[in-house]
Amino acid sequence: MYNFKEIEKKWQKYWSDNKSFEVDIDKNKTPYYILVEFPYPSGSGLHVGHVRSYTAQDALARMKRMQGYNVLYPMGWDAFGAPAEQYAIKNHIHPKDAVRENIKTFKGQMQSLGFSFDWSREFSTTDPEYYKWTQWQFLQFYKHNMAYKATVPVNWCPSCKSVLSNEDAAGGVCERCGSTVIQKEKSQWMLKMSEYAEDLLNGLDDTNFAEKVKLGQINWIGKSKGVEVDIDIVGGGKFSIFTTCIETIYGITFFVIAPDGKLVKELMPRIENKEEVNKYIEETSKKSNMDRTELNKGKSGVELKGIKAINPVNGKEVPIFLGDFVLGDYGTGAVMAVPAHDERDFEYAKEHNLEIIEVITGGDIKTKAYEKYDYLENKDARLINSDKFNGLTIQEAKEKITHMLKEKGIAREVNNYKMRDWIFSRQRFWGEPIPMVYCEKCGWQPLDEKDLPLLLPDVAEYEPTDNGESPLAKIPEFVNTTCPKCKGLAKRETDTMPNWAGSSWYFLRFMDPHNDNSFASMDAMKYWKRVDWYNGGMEHTARHLLYARFWVQFLYNIGLVPSKEMIWTRVSHGMILGSNGEKMSKSKGNVINPDDIVKEFGADALRTYEMFIGDYEKDAAWSTNGLKGCKKFLDRIYNLGNKLNDSNDYTKDILVLINQTIKKVTEDLNNMKYNTAVSALMILLNNLESLEQVSRKDYRTLLHLLNPIAPHITEELNEKYNLGNKLFESSWPTYDKNNLENDTFTMVVQVNGKVRGKLDTKVTADEEEIKKLAFNLDNVKLFIDGKEIVKVIIIPKKIINIVVK
């Protein structure tokens, strides 16, 4: 048992006093930027899940430093957001104070774990020096016509009288009080993210994201190629529909339009059953998005009486319906309904007794729709009931029908994206104030850049208002101001930015965190170049990553960052679950507090265990016995020092093993295979322990290789036995290519693919020699005697397989 408490404190102090991990631009060294998602400093302190990813990236950072890279490994705080606000309301303290306290706790915990962050670059998104630049960047969005105000539906809890984020309204009920959430129209700031859909797709080629991460981005953007077609209304007027299945256009038996769209409002004067229609529109608005998606068993809707639309390919007049399965903000808010070949249209037609016309062969449309997923797979599918297009394949029909409609000038090929513009307003106190002013005369005006930051007022009232406005609206000193343009009386925007804002560019700020003249200098960004490794939770690989990429691409387009993609590799870690295999939570009583573990077993043991626990990208259940095993491993490392001697004569076996271990650990750390890196070190230890004596050189190598994972004990032992320079300041061990293999190796002898014996052979043995030895094994003879030898397969240094009949 070694005194980890003393040792760990000693080295933490040393690193801190000597600013061991602070970095500057150094053009003689290759930069390497390792980033972990900066945490939201909650009241409950650091989670053992944080420890996993921070240790993993810390190990990489420490190794890369020893390999001579100029490693940037920063840490900061993502401290705006609703949880901090609610925590503050509950405990009657200002969010600012709550955040300060929590950051102190988090930082202390991180330091007690020995993470090699460059603390000189620390900042919080809530620092005015930081959010000044978040606001400044918002103004750039505005000035480049990328930010606009629009009235959009938001989640509204009628009981709390509060606007909720989608996350807070999950399941269609308010997270706080459990009431049913409804949709309410509110005027919100929006960022034109949809304009970047194509760029965000293309940009993926310039990244090294894992395929599943790329797919997540692609799915979120949700590109659909299709055709927009103009549809005439009987008696004048027209509208457009969007379809990806133009080949089914002869199968139209009705149209469906969105109840929340513009079209129905335009048609209203001509509708005969206004009352019924208005009632349906109102009912829909009361349903949240959740209701609309979850109650999809039936297909509700109502016909617009008195209005018929004309199918452009055959002149057929068909009815128009309202249906809430059609969304007002996607495509054109209107669809052609082809019940024979679309499941939703099919259900709708059944529900409302509408005609079903089959236009593609191969399905059985009596029972269900023959959908595109099926007919596109069917090579024999042909068009029917489609006039001159009858008999064509799907591909031919797609092209020819599109061509015909384009010729007529009533259709165009378009792409649609599921990704919408980014709703950028929150009716919350604890966020970056949006630096805009509304003047009766001049309209919305941006704040002068030199007046930034626009500070959050230092007040006692920050609780939500009754009418769903931001708490800032209640503070006259904040609201009332002068117009930046005409200097007349004006009012400030009282909404704040979403939590995602500050985290969309923080990785740029880390490159140059104290800059007062810009959010980060071009020089600094050009030197550090990009984030080489970005680690975070799986839950952020879709949205946060997309927002951050959008933000960077915009800054790139206006010339403020050096490249279009500033994040190279994205990796995500698995969760640490409770010992019962469930997610850790207070209510389940399975929470492990890292502080307790550090106290009882030491930081090195916790770090080693979390690296050894399993595949880094997979979830893993906590096991205190597993942790004890790792502690035991460190104790044995410590005790191995008793066997040191100065002699240098060791066997080839050990020499080879050491070189193999150097190779294995180096590669594993580079590939996020921490569990096998630790196991390789355990194997090396087991072998060294079995020796009478261990050379100082080998011991130092073992300590060096373990240092990125368990930095305190290894540094201490290196010093205790006076083995050389401090490990973290020494070059990472390299292996000798000529000593990766033993002089002899074991050859497996198989007969018909089954292991029947083993041979120890010299590396120099040729095939004939090996064959002779193999055929002479007693157990092999037993299996081949009296049989015809068909062939013999020899895989060098691995296997010899004798095939007999």
Added chain:
RNA sequence: GCCUGUGUGGUGAAAUUGGUAUACACGAAGCACUCAAAAUGCUUUGACUUGUUCGUGUCGGUUCGAGUCCGACCACAGGCACCA
């Protein structure tokens, strides 16, 4: 429903990418030390019908050889979900 993963001992998991399945660790059992326990060390530990045996979710295929490749299916986990 769609997309993405994952299925290997009592448990967490390895397997050089088609070449000895179960490395490393935990747990368990036995032994040593001890008055005793803890700690530590050593030994054993896939299964059974104990053998030219079976065994990586199931069934089939390719191959001299399959955890790994191909086809079909089952189960679990995560993400998206009326996106026309």
